[in-house]
Amino acid sequence: MMNEQRREFIKKTTLGVFAGLGAASGLVPAFSLEKTALPVWDEKPVPGKIRWGMLIDTRKCKEDCQQCIAACHHEHNVPAFKNRREEIRWIWKNSYRNVFPTADIAGVSKEIQNRTFISLCNHCADSPCTQICPTGATFKRWDGIVEIDYHRCIGCRFCMPACPYGSLSFNWEDPRTEIVDPVTAYPTRQQGVVEKCNFCSNRLVKGLLPACVEACPEQALVFGDLNDPRSDIRMLLESNVTMQRKPELGTKPSVFYII
């Protein structure tokens, strides 16, 4: 045991020395961690001032297009477990029956019933997952985003059945083994924590739109502040008939659908 540790240490030290020499001679770039720059909002945010929301125009969403899913899962180092039981998903596609199971399909056309609908965390204004979390790891942020603090998650998985939309996934296995193309700018998760969509809070702080919104070739996704009556999303919500998922549960989702 001791010997193994020693070997490991010597291996790593030697590697470090070589890397240091390489960096000194300019052969290897010194470090490739995330660049540190001050965020766009450098003052402390006012709780409740912003409420981020998303509008999904399902008429524009192409059935065989997976670009939003690929962009999101790449951006956040989401592992690609093939096994359905271990699957981790932040954003995925589903049928009308599964996305709106409590809506009556009488009067809904065949075309709509065969359409695919993007599902993701709804970032509910009245979120059951944050209310049930025993450690406060799942919490409501100042800007309406429901975020998981992975430092606090103990993996009890209460939030998973509490969420009526199935937005949470549990890391049964070490996720680092199954990340296809890891990015250095965002951390991974560890085995034994629950994870889900974070509305790209990591991109919002840099003044960027969420990865899925940016990746969509049809501009089917609109992102904005629901508290700002002049925002694009509010304009579109006022001029279109929209739907929320399971509105009768009173969770007040921040994700809206144009059917």
Place this chain on the structure above:
Amino acid sequence: MEVMMKSRKLLWLVTFAAFSIVVALYVFRNGEAELSQKPLARVSAIDSTKCIAPKEFMRANHMQVLQGWERSVVREGDRVHIASNGSRFQKSLGTCLGCHNNRLFCYNCHSYANVKPKCWNCHLSPMETP
């Protein structure tokens, strides 16, 4: 033949002696600079004026600092650290590691003290950077 061998040996000896003197001087001078109390007088790769707090404080309290940063960034969205001299830093592990860019900066001390922080279970360890 024997004379030639001798002179060759002498040459080696002189070369070795000269080399060790150079090395010794280098080490000695560096050691002295380390001891002197004027870090600004020395040109160094790491700008110590840019540290968020004195070295002694950070050695003893970096874990509390990092935990405080984690809390205020994740829970309150307060991402800017203002140091006692008024300079501003992003509260991020990248801020620390951007300056302390020795890959073994964390590892050396932690392995000596036999502590196993969980940071690198999720965050990218400097030893894993490409």
